[in-house]
Amino acid sequence: MDKQTITIYDVAREASVSMATVSRVVNGNANVKPATRKKVLDVIEKLDYRPNAVARGLASKKTTTVGVIVPDVTNMYFASLARGIDDVATMYKYNIILTNSDSNGEKEINVLNTLLSKQVDGIIFMGNEITDKLRDEFKRTKTPIVFAGSVDEENIYARVNIDYVAAVQEEVKNLIDRGNKRVAFVCGPLEQAINGKYRLKGYKQALKSAGIPYDDKLVFETDDTYKTGTLLQPALMAVNATAAMVTDDELAAGIMNGMSDADVKVPDDFEIITSNDTKLTEMVRPKMSSITQPLYDIGAVAMRLLTKLMHNEPVDEKNVLLPYGLMKRESTK
Amino acid sequence: MDKQTITIYDVAREASVSMATVSRVVNGNANVKPATRKKVLDVIEKLDYRPNAVARGLASKKTTTVGVIVPDVTNMYFASLARGIDDVATMYKYNIILTNSDSNGEKEINVLNTLLSKQVDGIIFMGNEITDKLRDEFKRTKTPIVFAGSVDEENIYARVNIDYVAAVQEEVKNLIDRGNKRVAFVCGPLEQAINGKYRLKGYKQALKSAGIPYDDKLVFETDDTYKTGTLLQPALMAVNATAAMVTDDELAAGIMNGMSDADVKVPDDFEIITSNDTKLTEMVRPKMSSITQPLYDIGAVAMRLLTKLMHNEPVDEKNVLLPYGLMKRESTK
DNA sequence: CAGCAAATTGAAAACGTTTTCACCTAAATC
């Protein structure tokens, strides 16, 4: 007894109808007489027939599978998006092939190509540094692509984000209004547009509005890890920063713990605001104030958008911006 | 111009060879003359031919895709396993279809069936309560299945875990040796064998060795969430517990923060040990002492095991136990 | 240089569906 030996043909024979008819009842096609529908259904039940999705995919050119490219599921930010994606994918009868890219351009290209060879019906991409080579690969395919929590400066692809510029600007303004003259900006790689072009822009705008000159000594480009954060305290002190706007929660947690370990009191001596509002913000002490993002929803909306694209439905706005908020907790005064 | 219109047939024609030969070079079959191999390769390059994995799957009955059933990727424990799985899957040229089950029996069955209909070559299952119905579904298929971080009491399926009984026993013994007479056991659902049969057993054994009678008032069955943990302080105090062995890191973090918020000092007034050693343990203050588990490796080894099963290679031991450790941090004396 | 084994190729049959037509029936129209 092999894997799955009962085919549509067996059902057809047993029910004395054609394969076409079996296919119709399996697919809920209306044009089949109730009596024969029942007959076929009974045989399907009796034989325990399960349609082979691969054969179906070949014949119909639809796999009901979408590819999801994510830097690292182990990062709670992305895990939350992924969960939102999977939930609405399931809702629409799709499955997701999940791949970790480590934000590595070469891996991203490889993974994209294997996803395409597997004939996924659509792709959701997360990752913020889109190299020219990757962009070229994107352009080669007709398969719909949407970005989740990732910007597209060239305004080609559908994407869902929050307004990073405005959010950072607002938070940095608050920091300045509270008397901080030297606010550090601690971020992931500046090559990533989300940091280098958007968040940094918000930071600069806030400074400008407040009449504070931009000082690049206050900008700390990191690799977004907790560990790196824990090591940053001396450098931050060295430039006399009294607050930091941080672009990643784990990184921010690292900074905060580094401060505490060096007996710098948060928020009294140093204020910290983070950006992703993962559950980490609540678990850490003091709890971290954060820009709030609807993480799950970003994924969910991205997937919903993708279903529209896959079904050739019109989408009114390619650049969807979900509302953000500002959550004051205990790492700010 | 559609999705991907260049087929193996086009390549064959252009290179004036048969489809069979093209198939051979694509699959690296040795039996093809170097000259014609080069000719074919050139045409492939020129036409930018990409094999259609779906057609390939239908013809070969191998999809190079495995299904992964996980309670929730958003939980760092499972995210880490998933990462390990994906990395070795990639290494062996497999992709993973990732599905969240919320540990819901019905969802697990649905998801299993759609994975099977998609003809995955293997399945990795995470989740600890295996209902009879689910077990029946498992039995219906010849597709190899391995459990990751999940026990199989019936000893049917390959699985990779740590020795939960021994680990818990050891840690609880330490707690007792340090003078704690009343050690609470705070766990997820006891229906889950990993809690109800393994960890609880370790807890009981430790008590017994120390000559302490088992008191079920000290056993707290929860839903494994952070939030629930934060609410547990009063109940724990009410039964005069002075320490707790906790089965989930987020849950433990909740308990610890709940204690701190109620001015119960950890570890001086209350000791806490957790079980999964996710990076959360280091981020929280005080840092949590934990049983250490090689999370990534559990996933990686499970996937490696699955490749063996899929290739019909012999596996020496179906029940693989990876080494655990005990990491003292700051939540214990 | 005949004879045979090994290496290289191609034709065609799977693989298990969906989908396009054409055909047939039974109901509806006049």
Add this chain to the structure above:
DNA sequence: GATTTAGGTGAAAACGTTTTCAATTTGCTG
């Protein structure tokens, strides 16, 4: 009751590969 019309149905052709088997070529052996 002849003529449409629409609903049901089946035959067979896709879909793009792999794989089997036989045919052809090539290379050796003596």
